[in-house]
Amino acid sequence: MLFRRRCSRRAPAALSLYPGPSVDTGRAAQFTGVQPNAPNLRTYAGIMVHQLSFAGFACKNLLRRRLRTLLTLCGIGMAIGAFVALVGFSRSFEHEWERLYSSSGTDIAVVDKNFMNTSVNESLTPKLRAVPVVAQAEPMIFNIMDITPEVNALIFGWNDDSYELESLTFSSGGRFHNGKPEIILGEMLARNLNKKVGDTIELQGSKFAITGIYHGGTALEAGAVIMSIDQLQILSSLQGKVSGFHVRLRPAPPGESAERYLKRAQAQIEAALPGLNAQAAADRASNNQFVSLAHAVAWGTSCIALLMGVLGIANTMAMSVFERTREIGILRAIGWKTWRVLLLIQVEAAVLGFAGGILGLGFGFGALHLLANLPQTASVVSTSLSWLHLVQALSISVLSGLIAGAYPAWRGAHLSPVEALRHD
Amino acid sequence: MTSPQLEVRNLRKSYDDGRIEALRGVSLTIDSGEYIAISGASGSGKSTLLQLLGGLDVPTSGEVLFENAALGSIINLDEYRAHRVGFIFQAFYLLPTLRAIENVQVPMLAFNGNANHRAERAKALLQELGLEHRLYQYPNELSAGERQRVAIARALANKPSILLADEPTGNLDSVNSARIMEILTGIQKTHGMTLIIVTHENDIAHAAPRHIRIRDGRIEA
Numbered sequence: 001m002l003f004r005r006r007c008s009r010r011a012p013a014a015l016s017l018y019p020g021p022s023v024d025t026g027r028a029a030q031f032t033g034v035q036p037n038a039p040n041l042r043t044y045a046g047i048m049v050h051q052l053s054f055a056g057f058a059c060k061n062l063l064r065r066r067l068r069t070l071l072t073l074c075g076i077g078m079a080i081g082a083f084v085a086l087v088g089f090s091r092s093f094e095h096e097w098e099r100l101y102s103s104s105g106t107d108i109a110v111v112d113k114n115f116m117n118t119s120v121n122e123s124l125t126p127k128l129r130a131v132p133v134v135a136q137a138e139p140m141i142f143n144i145m146d147i148t149p150e151v152n153a154l155i156f157g158w159n160d161d162s163y164e165l166e167s168l169t170f171s172s173g174g175r176f177h178n179g180k181p182e183i184i185l186g187e188m189l190a191r192n193l194n195k196k197v198g199d200t201i202e203l204q205g206s207k208f209a210i211t212g213i214y215h216g217g218t219a220l221e222a223g224a225v226i227m228s229i230d231q232l233q234i235l236s237s238l239q240g241k242v243s244g245f246h247v248r249l250r251p252a253p254p255g256e257s258a259e260r261y262l263k264r265a266q267a268q269i270e271a272a273l274p275g276l277n278a279q280a281a282a283d284r285a286s287n288n289q290f291v292s293l294a295h296a297v298a299w300g301t302s303c304i305a306l307l308m309g310v311l312g313i314a315n316t317m318a319m320s321v322f323e324r325t326r327e328i329g330i331l332r333a334i335g336w337k338t339w340r341v342l343l344l345i346q347v348e349a350a351v352l353g354f355a356g357g358i359l360g361l362g363f364g365f366g367a368l369h370l371l372a373n374l375p376q377t378a379s380v381v382s383t384s385l386s387w388l389h390l391v392q393a394l395s396i397s398v399l400s401g402l403i404a405g406a407y408p409a410w411r412g413a414h415l416s417p418v419e420a421l422r423h424d
Numbered sequence: 425m426t427s428p429q430l431e432v433r434n435l436r437k438s439y440d441d442g443r444i445e446a447l448r449g450v451s452l453t454i455d456s457g458e459y460i461a462i463s464g465a466s467g468s469g470k471s472t473l474l475q476l477l478g479g480l481d482v483p484t485s486g487e488v489l490f491e492n493a494a495l496g497s498i499i500n501l502d503e504y505r506a507h508r509v510g511f512i513f514q515a516f517y518l519l520p521t522l523r524a525i526e527n528v529q530v531p532m533l534a535f536n537g538n539a540n541h542r543a544e545r546a547k548a549l550l551q552e553l554g555l556e557h558r559l560y561q562y563p564n565e566l567s568a569g570e571r572q573r574v575a576i577a578r579a580l581a582n583k584p585s586i587l588l589a590d591e592p593t594g595n596l597d598s599v600n601s602a603r604i605m606e607i608l609t610g611i612q613k614t615h616g617m618t619l620i621i622v623t624h625e626n627d628i629a630h631a632a633p634r635h636i637r638i639r640d641g642r643i644e645a
Contacts, residue, residue, distance in 0.1 A: 050523060051542065052526040060526075330517045332505075333480055333505060335531055335534040336502070336506070336533075338502070418480050
């Protein structure tokens with residue numbers, strides 16, 4: 001009857017539902033070590049009322065298992081980092097190709113169907129130069145060669161009077177000469193090889209004198225070797241053969257659009273040189289086999305890395321939902337709808353994805369910087385990242401989070417409140 | 425004659441493919457503002473009845489009507505739990521990562537509303553329950569009695585018309601039990617709320633104006 005006596009003795013207060021000072025406040029203070037009226041607490045309480053937002057609630061859930069969340073972030077961060085670095089690498093490679101053509105003023109590349117083949121007859125040069133729309137046409141060879149066991153580089157074969165040399169600025173020395181074992185090196189390659197004008201370099205068992213060090217407009221040129229076509233033909237035992245021709249067109253006649261003129265020029269060249277393809281330089285830059293291969297490898301590797309990241313988030317979210325089964329039951333018991341519980345878990349997954357994405361951007365940018373400074377890759381990598389690429393990486397990261405969180409969210413949201421509350 | 429706030433018609437609930445019958449045809453009516461205690465032995469079905477009254481579970485057969493509308497068919501259970509009833513559990517079930525004031529805001533997060541309004545209401549409720557000095561403590565920093573008061577504040581957050589308490593004093597000592605019961609009955613009187621308490625404590629059961637005994641899934645005469 002103790003309860004009855006208390007009830008009758010103390011009527012509920014009009015303003016306060018609490019009948020009196022708590023007998024357990026002191027016990028709690030002993031437990032927490034915080035005195036109820038400690039100045040810091042009172043000040044804190046006095047400044048502002050603590051608001052709980054939906055997103056804040058989601059973040060608090062993620063922070064309860066900090067180590068697990070951190071490891072998950074590292075997982076998705078590495079995946080996004082791989083994406084940023086690899087796709088950034090391949091795009092930078094493509095971009096450098098575009099610059100390579102645009103800096104020299106090449107409008108059209110005339111090549112065989114297989115880009116890598118040095119199978120086009122150099123003897124077709126006069127025939128190409130005779131096409132009315134062609135202002136200049138230069139044969140060229142393009143290849144990749146091991147300069148040292150550690151360093152490989154792009155190697156170009158040009159004539160010593162090719163218009164393509166006009167876009168290069170010599171920091172020391174000058175051009176090579178046709179018929180002589182002479183080469184010029186891009187600044188970056190010269191630095192990596194520690195070579196200067198007057199030194200010699202051995203390529204495929206033959207010695208070449210370095211006549212010039214040039215500053216190229218692109219990373220591809222800055223890390224390349226350029227020599228005369230005839231010397232490169234001897235080196236590769238492909239006398240009389242070239243990879244193709246680079247063409248500068250005459251100015252478009254008044255009244256004809258650049259696009260239409262380009263198409264007409266392509267048609268004229270292909271008609272004059274049956275069996276060869278005349279491709280617009282911009283198309284050639286983005287569609288050549290090197291760039292296509294780089295894109296394919298980058299996306300393929302990134303997808304595998306992203307799959308790992310998605311599995312990491314899925315595991316974290318599944319564990320989190322399992323551990324919080326009773327809490328989800330509480331949310332359902334106090335009126336949270338299925339979709340709101342689903343949204344909460346998906347927001348948590350998306351926050352993981354977003355934070356992992358930010359971390360990944362840092363990893364990726366760091367990796368690109370590293371690649372751009374490695375002798376083996378410096379010639380084809382620049383550290384510039386486009387906004388589009390960054391947004392794409394973050395979007396993929398958030399999307400990965402949402403995909404990974406979908407099943408755990410669905411499972412959590414559809415728990416029966418009673419069953420969930422019984423869960424240990 | 426006014427219609428009852430809650431009406432239970434021949435309610436049955438079984439588990440395990442019908443092998444366990446928790447409720448075997450319970451019928452009762454509850455008027456608005458009533459204070460009812462439901463008691464019975466462990467496993468008698470009293471908590472199951474409370475869960476069905478609160479829309480936490482669905483009956484195997486029979487129905488629960490709230491203001492003459494059937495739960496689950498006419499009235500959406502989520503909406504019902506969010507707006508009409510407030511739950512208080514024996515084990516408090518506070519969210520451990522949230523401070524007291526945040527725990528009270530959680531039911532209000534079930535809808536899109538003003539964050540400041542939510543926080544102010546949570547603060548006012550906790551102040552009303554004598555916890556103004558514990559607003560920013562986490563559940564594990566509160567005593568059992570304080571945790572139950574936070575749970576009561578949470579149950580009141582969305583201004584329900586029915587308060588359902590499942591053994592609300594089960595984890596408390598006698599002094600704190602009495603205080604919690606004073607708070608609950610005080611709320612019931614001042615706000616005119618319906619209070620339904622499931623308990624196995626005779627003191628609490630007998631203190632209620634209306635006492636329902638459950639035995640083997642049926643209401644005892």
